[in-house]
Amino acid sequence: MSEGAAEFGLEEMGPDNYRCEVVITYAEGLHVRPCTEFAALALTFESDIHVHFGNLHVDGKAPMDLLTLAAGAGAHLILEARGRDARKALAALVGLVHSGFPEGKAAS
Secondary structure (H helix, E strand, O other): OOOOHHHHOOEEEEOOEEEEEEEOOOOOOOOHHHHHHHHHHHOOOOOEEEEEEOOEEEEOOOHHHHHOOOOOOOOEEEEEEEOOOHHHHHHHHHHHHHHOOOOOOOOO
């Protein structure tokens, strides 16, 4: 595992390929606003971002795809990123999920 990756709970799957598990703590789950904020933040990174929930896996940069997960509070999601800035991308996305999706977080 790359130095520092464990501090974000990231597992190195290969060169520039990381994954981690997060739990949705936001009481309303992944509805339109959190999905939009997640995708907006994901779009700021070059890496491909994927979100897995149960048997579903979607593009983390597409809010409508994220909505199809219908992930409520307490849902365990696997986030995966592949690319040059994958580690940085997942660290930021994990931070957003852990923050509970406060208004405007992705824009700041």
